[in-house]
Amino acid sequence: MHQRSSVSELAEQLRRDLDRYSPGGKLPSSRELVERFRVSPVTVSRALAQLAAEGLVVTRPGAGAFRARPRATQSPAGDTSWQEVALSADGAAELVPRTVDASGVTVSLAAPPPGVLEFNGGYLHPSLQPERAMAAALARAGRRPGAWARPPLEGLPELREWFARGIGGGVTAAEVLIAAGGQSALATALRALAQPGAPVLVESPTYPGMLALARAAGLRPVPVPVDPDGVRPELLADAFRASGARVFVCQPLFQNPTGAVLAPDRRAEVLRIAREAGAFVIEDDFVRRLVHADAGPLPRPLAADDPDGVVVHVGSLTKATSPSFRVCALAARGPVLERLRAIQVVDTFFVPRPLQEAALELVGSPAWPRHLRALSAELQARRDAMTAALALHLPEPALPHIPSGGYHLWLRLPDGTEESALTAAALRAGVALTPGRPYFSAEPPAAHLRLSFAAVAGTGEIAEGVRRLRAACDEVSGSQQARRH
Numbered sequence: 001m002h003q004r005s006s007v008s009e010l011a012e013q014l015r016r017d018l019d020r021y022s023p024g025g026k027l028p029s030s031r032e033l034v035e036r037f038r039v040s041p042v043t044v045s046r047a048l049a050q051l052a053a054e055g056l057v058v059t060r061p062g063a064g065a066f067r068a069r070p071r072a073t074q075s076p077a078g079d080t081s082w083q084e085v086a087l088s089a090d091g092a093a094e095l096v097p098r099t100v101d102a103s104g105v106t107v108s109l110a111a112p113p114p115g116v117l118e119f120n121g122g123y124l125h126p127s128l129q130p131e132r133a134m135a136a137a138l139a140r141a142g143r144r145p146g147a148w149a150r151p152p153l154e155g156l157p158e159l160r161e162w163f164a165r166g167i168g169g170g171v172t173a174a175e176v177l178i179a180a181g182g183q184s185a186l187a188t189a190l191r192a193l194a195q196p197g198a199p200v201l202v203e204s205p206t207y208p209g210m211l212a213l214a215r216a217a218g219l220r221p222v223p224v225p226v227d228p229d230g231v232r233p234e235l236l237a238d239a240f241r242a243s244g245a246r247v248f249v250c251q252p253l254f255q256n257p258t259g260a261v262l263a264p265d266r267r268a269e270v271l272r273i274a275r276e277a278g279a280f281v282i283e284d285d286f287v288r289r290l291v292h293a294d295a296g297p298l299p300r301p302l303a304a305d306d307p308d309g310v311v312v313h314v315g316s317l318t319k320a321t322s323p324s325f326r327v328c329a330l331a332a333r334g335p336v337l338e339r340l341r342a343i344q345v346v347d348t349f350f351v352p353r354p355l356q357e358a359a360l361e362l363v364g365s366p367a368w369p370r371h372l373r374a375l376s377a378e379l380q381a382r383r384d385a386m387t388a389a390l391a392l393h394l395p396e397p398a399l400p401h402i403p404s405g406g407y408h409l410w411l412r413l414p415d416g417t418e419e420s421a422l423t424a425a426a427l428r429a430g431v432a433l434t435p436g437r438p439y440f441s442a443e444p445p446a447a448h449l450r451l452s453f454a455a456v457a458g459t460g461e462i463a464e465g466v467r468r469l470r471a472a473c474d475e476v477s478g479s480q481q482a483r484r485h
Contacts, residue, residue, distance in 0.1 A: 010039055010047040018056060023069040027057065030064075096197045098218040103438070105183075105209045109323075112432040117465040120434040121455020123323045124407070128375060128454065130321060133367035134358070141357035151353040153345050154178065159360050163329035167313060169304025175333055177341055180351045181326035182286050182316040186249075187213050188330060188347065189282045189312050192339045193247045194219050201239050201248040201279075203231055205410075205439035205448070207256045210249055210284070221441035224248070226255060228401045230262030233269040240277040248274055249282040252302055256286070257410045257439050257450045259403025267302060274310050280336070281306075283313045287406045289320035289372060290454075292380040295404035309334035317359060319407075320375065327351060327359040379407065385459040386451065389466035394473065397449070407454035410436075413447040418476065422449070425472035431465045 014027075021027060028036070033044045048065050051057040059065045112118050118125075141147055154160065155178025163178075164171045179185035186209075194200050196218035202211065204223030214221050222243045224236050231250055239245065250270070252262035262270065274281045283302045291298060303313035309332065316328035332340055362368055386409060387402055397411040413419070419435040426433045436448025453462055 007043055007046040007050065010037055010043055011050045013037070014047060014051060015056065018067055021067040023067055025067050027065040027067065096218045096220050098196070098216055100216045101212055105212055115430055116427065117431045117461050117468065118455040119451045119453075119465050119469075120432040121452045122407075123319070124321075124375075124454050125457055127457060128378060130362070130367060130371040133362060133365060133371060134321060134325065136367070137361035137365060138354070138358045140361045141354055144357050147354055147357050149353060151350050151356055153350050154341060155351065156353070156356045156360065159327075159356050160329075162360070162363055163315065163331070167301050167303050167315065167329070167331055169300060169306070171303060171313075171331055171333075175331050175337060177330040177337075177344060178351050178356060179314075179328040179330045179344060180348055181318050181328050182284065182314055183209055183213070184326075184348065185314040185316070185328045185330040186210055186282065186284060187217070188340055188344050189314065190214060190217050190219065190247070190249075192336065192343050193280050193282070193312070198247075199243040199245040201236065201243065201245045202441055203250055203255060204441060205257055205436065205444070206249070206441070207251070207284070208438040211438070211441055214249075223441045226258055226260055228258070228260050230255065230260045230266055231270065233266055233273060236270060237273045237277075240273065240279060246277070246279045247282060248279060249284065251284045251286060253285060253298065254287045254290070254403055254405035256406070257408065257436070257448075259401050259406050259408070259410060261299065261403075261405075262302075264299065267299070267305065271302065271306055271310055275308060279310075281311045283311050285313060285315040287319050288315065289317075289375075290379060290407055291376055291405040292383060292403075293376045294380055295376075298405075303331055306333075309336065312336065312340070317363070320372065321362070325355075325359070327355055379405075379454065382453040382459060382462060383409070385462045386453045386466065389463045393466050393470045396473070408450050408452040411449045411451065413449060415446065417447045419447045419449070421476050422447075422472060425475045426469055429468040429472040429475070431468040431472070433469070 030041060030044050034041055048057060048059055052059050055071065056068055057065050058068050109122065112120070155176070157173060159178055160173040160176040164173045164176050179188065190200065190213055194217070197220070199220045199222045200214050201224050202214070202221045203226045205226070211221055222239055222245060224231055224239045226232070230252060236248065250262070252267070254261060270281065281302065285301050288298065301313055301315070303311040313331040314328065315331075318326055318328065330340060330344070383402070387399065390397070390399065390409075397413050399409060399411055401410070403409070413422070419437055423433050423435045434450040434452070436450065437444055439448070439450070456462055456465065
């Protein structure tokens with residue numbers, strides 16, 4: 001076996017060899033396995049742990065690994081059909097039935113099949129993640145005194161202070177809670193600010209995960225259209241009047257999926273409209289640290305210009321680090337902060353202290369600004385590579401806005417294009433896409449695609465992915481013409 005054989009390959013080899021041993025029989029020692037397969041002791045340890053987790057092997061410290069004895073005969077399957085009645089009856093009396101639909105979220109979370117290029121990813125490719133800096137931060141955090149002790153329920157004071165300085169506008173550490181990622185913080189905010197059955201204003205189009213959260217809480221999303229300058233204030237005011245909503249969820253910076261930035265003259269207008277409606281604005285500031293190198297100075301968070309407590313701010317480290325680095329700030333002013341805190345404590349107690357300590361170590365290290373600078377340059381290069389490839393190979397879809405931050409492009413497809421057919425054809429061609437339909441809470445005005453340029457290995461895969469997408473478009477176009485004739 002090659003020196004670089006993976007854990008899974010070694011586990012599979014050992015799985016095939018198990019028949020040589022009787023139940024309870026001893027497997028070769030770790031040293032023998034290292035020499036036989038020419039792998040590291042860590043690889044052997046992980047492969048044996050995988051087999052132990054599958055119930056095929058039993059490991060005994062100091063004694064070695066043994067083939068597990070056969071399991072007892074499996075019990076016959078039960079009858080769970082009664083749950084259909086129980087689960088459907090559960091929401092019969094609700095004004096707005098709660099629906100938990102994760103499909104819009106799993107599109108960007110699920111790993112594509114081998115050989116398929118990931119244009120649907122919602123996170124950075126491992127080559128863009130600060131893996132060494134995170135590993136070093138985690139190691140240093142583990143050596144901190146009390147690293148495994150219970151943290152303050154609101155979060156470590158130093159980490160709250162760091163997030164507060166980043167928000168600006170006089171926001172203090174006392175007005176910041178540490179949450180386990182943006183999705184968790186959004187869920188807390190929606191539960192705190194809107195009762196089941198209530199309307200909640202959302203941008204249109206918007207992040208499917210937020211729509212899923214709202215519906216799971218029994219809320220009714222009401223769309224407010226977005227243009228290249230962000231949400232349209234006059235339509236926002238109309239929506240507040242028509243719906244009676246007391247919450248508006250928005251992404252003022254590099255909005256998902258359009259990439260729009262809320263224009264300077266609209267920022268104060270949005271806050272004024274919400275204040276007059278007696279409503280909160282949930283600001284999802286999710287990609288501030290994914291700014292492109294050519295963006296210029298960024299506008300401050302809305303929360304920095306809001307002394308009256310209209311804005312509940314959500315800002316996460318996850319997008320700029322790793323999907324597993326789930327550390328986030330939830331900031332608010334006034335009595336609502338105590339409600340947010342109470343809900344978060346009831347739901348999750350607190351964010352694990354080692355992760356908070358690691359976050360402090362990471363953002364306080366010289367590696368952090370270096371990472372952000374390198375990421376900024378790489379995201380710009382990838383964005384430019386994707387726009388150039390689209391212009392060369394796939395000019396038919398409209399690209400109304402080229403963002404200067406974030407990790408994706410938002411394409412409007414030609415009239416008559418079937419999103420589902422194109423997504424399926426693209427997968428057959430070897431590229432995974434995100435269709436536009438889940439981004440709309442009501443009927444979409446046209447077919448769209450969101451193309452991520454951050455989850456692939458580099459600009460070469462971006463060019464290859466666009467070529468595959470060209471082939472998929474040609475296949476769909478040919479099928480449509482054949483049906484017409």
